[in-house]
Amino acid sequence: MTGSAIPETPLYDRQGSIRGYKLNKMAMSLGRPENREAFKADEEAFLDSYGLSAEEKAAVMSRNWHDMVALGGNLFFILKIAAIDPAVMTEIGAAQAQMDHADFLKQRLGKE
Template identity: 40%
Template sequence: MNSALGHQSIHEYLAEFDDIPGTRVFTAARARKGYWINQFAMSLMKPENRERFKADERAYLNDWKLSEEAKEALLSRDFNRLLDLGGNVYFLAKLFSTDGLSFAEAVSTMTDMTFPEYREMMNNGGRSPEGLRSIKGKY
């Protein structure tokens, strides 16, 4: 047994990541789950793919092995849902960019703040770690 894990199994250790409020750790399981979301997002690196996507988003998404739930999340730009479905924020940045959003502006949509509020919070050092440690422990 790995001494870093103590008496925990790897599954117990990884499950602890789901107890971090407001955070989705990109694990191997999430990578597998979100494979096609991330492949779609990476396709937007090519200008011709961005143009096809912008011309008819639904038709472009239909060319990918995406669940209807993933397509709906992509169409509505529900980035939190996309992260839950295995999307990687750095791959999804290709979609942010296609939409003309900065990384910070897009990430602000994943919070309960406006972009100016989010930017101010980040410029002031980010969220306070006080009280935000565990979902099970009610923060």
């Protein structure tokens, strides 16, 4: 992975897009109602149908947003996964920053 200006922050570049192709293709498919239903019905089988690696599957199934991006997931695509649960956007931001949600709200957004 190419370095970035912020330590521990994955950089989405050409290599990342190639690396994350299957993950991003799966996430984009969730724009279709029938795919969302298949995902909800049997998440692991749905992920297998896109050929995701064990590491990618683990990141998706645990909703580890930071790992999904580190594995080449485009944030705009993987947010489609967040729409299924649904996840709070600030929780995803905290995960990306590798911070506790309460600390993220306080330090980054000035909220108590």
